[in-house]
Amino acid sequence: MGRLLSMEILTIKNAGLTGLVPSSIFNITSLKRLNLNRNNLSGSLPQDMCLRLPVLEVLLLFENKFRGSIPMDIGNCTSLTTIDFSSNNLAGVIPQEIGNLQNLKELALDANSLKGPIPSSIYNISTIQMISLCCNHLSGNLPSSMGLWLRNLEHLYLGANNLSGFIPQSISNASKITNLFLSSNEFIGPIPKSLGHLGLLQHLNLGDNHFITESSFPEMSLFISLANCRHLRVLWIDHNPLKGLLPVSIGNLSNSLENIDASYCGIKGTIPNEVGNLSNLAFLHLNDNNLTGFIPMTVKGLWRLQVLNINNNKIQGSIPNDLCLLQNLGLLSLSKNQIFGPMPTCFGNITSLSEREQIEQTKTIGTIGYIAPEYGREGLLSTRCDVYSYGIMLMETFTRMKPTDEMFTGEMSLKHWVNELLPNAIIQIVDANLLRPEEKHFSTKVQSVSSIMELALDCCAESPQERINMNDVEATLRKIRLKLLANLEESSNSTLGSVRWEVVVGDVMLLMYFIHKESRTAFIDKGKTSVQMYDRLLNLAFSSLAEKEFKQDVPKFWEEPYPQASMWKPCTDRESPTKLGKFRKSNGFILVSANGGLNQQRVAVCNAVAVASLLNATLVIPKFLYSNCSQFGDLYQEEYFINILKDEVNIVKELPPHLKSLDLEAIGSLITDADISKEATPHEYVRTVLPLLLRNEVVHFLGFGNQLSFDPLPSKLQRIRKYDVSRNMLDKKLLGSFISNAPLKGHDAMRGPSKYLALHMRFEVDMVAYSL
Numbered sequence: 001m002g003r004l005l006s007m008e009i010l011t012i013k014n015a016g017l018t019g020l021v022p023s024s025i026f027n028i029t030s031l032k033r034l035n036l037n038r039n040n041l042s043g044s045l046p047q048d049m050c051l052r053l054p055v056l057e058v059l060l061l062f063e064n065k066f067r068g069s070i071p072m073d074i075g076n077c078t079s080l081t082t083i084d085f086s087s088n089n090l091a092g093v094i095p096q097e098i099g100n101l102q103n104l105k106e107l108a109l110d111a112n113s114l115k116g117p118i119p120s121s122i123y124n125i126s127t128i129q130m131i132s133l134c135c136n137h138l139s140g141n142l143p144s145s146m147g148l149w150l151r152n153l154e155h156l157y158l159g160a161n162n163l164s165g166f167i168p169q170s171i172s173n174a175s176k177i178t179n180l181f182l183s184s185n186e187f188i189g190p191i192p193k194s195l196g197h198l199g200l201l202q203h204l205n206l207g208d209n210h211f212i213t214e215s216s217f218p219e220m221s222l223f224i225s226l227a228n229c230r231h232l233r234v235l236w237i238d239h240n241p242l243k244g245l246l247p248v249s250i251g252n253l254s255n256s257l258e259n260i261d262a263s264y265c266g267i268k269g270t271i272p273n274e275v276g277n278l279s280n281l282a283f284l285h286l287n288d289n290n291l292t293g294f295i296p297m298t299v300k301g302l303w304r305l306q307v308l309n310i311n312n313n314k315i316q317g318s319i320p321n322d323l324c325l326l327q328n329l330g331l332l333s334l335s336k337n338q339i340f341g342p343m344p345t346c347f348g349n350i351t352s353l354s355e356r357e358q359i360e361q362t363k364t365i366g367t368i369g370y371i372a373p374e375y376g377r378e379g380l381l382s383t384r385c386d387v388y389s390y391g392i393m394l395m396e397t398f399t400r401m402k403p404t405d406e407m408f409t410g411e412m413s414l415k416h417w418v419n420e421l422l423p424n425a426i427i428q429i430v431d432a433n434l435l436r437p438e439e440k441h442f443s444t445k446v447q448s449v450s451s452i453m454e455l456a457l458d459c460c461a462e463s464p465q466e467r468i469n470m471n472d473v474e475a476t477l478r479k480i481r482l483k484l485l486a487n488l489e490e491s492s493n494s495t496l497g498s499v500r501w502e503v504v505v506g507d508v509m510l511l512m513y514f515i516h517k518e519s520r521t522a523f524i525d526k527g528k529t530s531v532q533m534y535d536r537l538l539n540l541a542f543s544s545l546a547e548k549e550f551k552q553d554v555p556k557f558w559e560e561p562y563p564q565a566s567m568w569k570p571c572t573d574r575e576s577p578t579k580l581g582k583f584r585k586s587n588g589f590i591l592v593s594a595n596g597g598l599n600q601q602r603v604a605v606c607n608a609v610a611v612a613s614l615l616n617a618t619l620v621i622p623k624f625l626y627s628n629c630s631q632f633g634d635l636y637q638e639e640y641f642i643n644i645l646k647d648e649v650n651i652v653k654e655l656p657p658h659l660k661s662l663d664l665e666a667i668g669s670l671i672t673d674a675d676i677s678k679e680a681t682p683h684e685y686v687r688t689v690l691p692l693l694l695r696n697e698v699v700h701f702l703g704f705g706n707q708l709s710f711d712p713l714p715s716k717l718q719r720i721r722k723y724d725v726s727r728n729m730l731d732k733k734l735l736g737s738f739i740s741n742a743p744l745k746g747h748d749a750m751r752g753p754s755k756y757l758a759l760h761m762r763f764e765v766d767m768v769a770y771s772l
Helices: 023-027 072-076 096-100 120-124 169-173 193-197 221-228 248-252 273-277 297-301 321-325 355-361 373-378 383-399 414-421 442-459 470-489 496-516 534-546 598-614 638-644 682-696 715-723 732-740
Strands: 009-011 018-020 033-035 040-044 058-060 065-068 082-084 089-092 106-108 113-116 130-132 137-141 155-157 162-165 179-181 186-190 203-205 210-212 234-236 259-261 268-270 283-285 290-292 307-309 331-333 589-594 618-620 650-652 698-703
Touching: 072 096, 096 120, 169 193, 193 221, 221 248, 248 273, 273 297, 297 321, 383 414, 383 442, 383 470, 414 442, 442 470, 589 598, 598 618, 598 682, 598 698, 638 650, 682 698
Parallel strands: 009 033, 018 040, 033 058, 040 065, 058 082, 065 089, 082 106, 089 113, 106 130, 113 137, 130 155, 137 162, 155 179, 162 186, 179 203, 186 210, 203 234, 234 259, 259 283, 268 290, 283 307, 307 331, 589 618, 589 698, 618 650
Antiparallel strands: none
């Protein structure tokens, strides 16, 4: 291989390579980019590596087993723009010579065993945009002048080391920083107010250090200074001995703020009413402090709140009924406080708690409206509680009645209501939009929903020991689904209502899959304790399934923009899609280069829209690679495509300027068929693609045909995927012109273009949705 003297790019990533890297690779003097990511390569890096690779620009070796030290001559590779040695077994110190790399933009050495101080020369590299040194054994102080030359720095990750001293005031000169992670170190002193000058700051993690509050200011001045950071989304200051007061100015923090963790900080005083101004807040952790007073009534303004944890404080009074208004609340912890009195009606079977009972009984976290009775009586939590919650959600899915609805008071609950009406009054139970007497197969559907409601009641048995287990739930649901499909297929002319019923039963199976098959854990940061999200998962799974699932009141979505085409008869049931509701902040950009013929390209567009929605990303208008096909705008109504999906997915025509110049392959953002499996599940995209998207702001799918599974897939994503290949996106006028002017084999120039078109659609999944 060393004889390939003209080679400039060598990429062998994720290939299962083992052993030592052949020394001949380091003899390719023309090499500019070397990517050996995600293998099992071992051994040491040559100490004269840069002498042998003088024009090297990109060096990617992360997720291997390299050991030894970083070569001292690394500073001689003066053309390097990217170094990624993360997730290896490298030891020793970081060479001071790295400071010679004045073209360096990204330096990633995290998750190794490096020790010693961070070379001060690194902070003199004015081109640097990302420094990631977390999860090592680095020590020493940050230089007082560290921010003076870092005018292009955007990401600084120094967490999980042994760094000490103060945070330099000069860090505010690095004005482009968006992510600042200094957690799990030994930093001391007050948190500098100058952090408030970082106007682009989005993520600030200072947790698990020894920061204190300035003695002359009892209020935590950090919240006052950070009011200037209008893009701030995440603020973690947990596990610091701050021991200050929460100022009323907490309500002046950015409207973008989604996550606050100020637990284990010794915070005193009351929770200010102004906290209710943080309308986008989803996670609020104030547990294990010395807070007093009451839960402020203004929490009702936190309508997006998912987690509220204020346990182990000195909070007094009763639980405000306004908590029942927080429909997204999935995790509530109030234990070890001085709360007593009546419980809100939305708390299920729990009716009252004395002051003593509050301390002893509320030791676990539950989901409002779905709590198992033993949780309220004894504070006991087990997988049987999850079974109970799942049964309640089954009832809610088919009845469209919430357990917190006003009609369910006193002894009357959703469970009791369903139990009283089964089996003779099933029509009164099921949502009228789901089960209509005039539909075909009505009796079959009645039998199916009766079986599902009986299963739901088995899940909600009063005694935990009498409840069915999730293995049996899965088996029963599969039997119900198979029986339903078998009865529907007996008739060759299946109705559109039958299709709808197959979808809803499939979604119930998907809901069971998420709860039973996937043990999801959300990790806050490397080295920190994981937070189990069972209750939040249940709430999210239900919300994605039930919110306006079967309403058909948005006819404009399927409206034909060209009058002459409005006479066409639709070939499938155009159910109005439920708006997923975009998050305010996109996680990044998705590029797609689709190959194959017309149909394969349309499949890729479908998948791209669904994946963009799944990952909360912005989709760039796809490109087509097939040599005989024009581009997207030549065949499709580009503006209409962007506008009609604007409530579902952000779609733009091109990348922003600062991302266009990136070498996507070099930074690991080029995703081919080898990187993600065919028919990949949503979970695989979240696990594999989302981290790349968050790190690099952009990913590029190359090819991307059938790269997204059909089962399991949430019905809303499935419906979006079906929509964007519907008849009203394809520009028939442009398509006709394209085909009539295309050179056809055997075409007679004297007679003109043929008057007939044969289009072979083949036979693929969801072909009805893809047909013209």
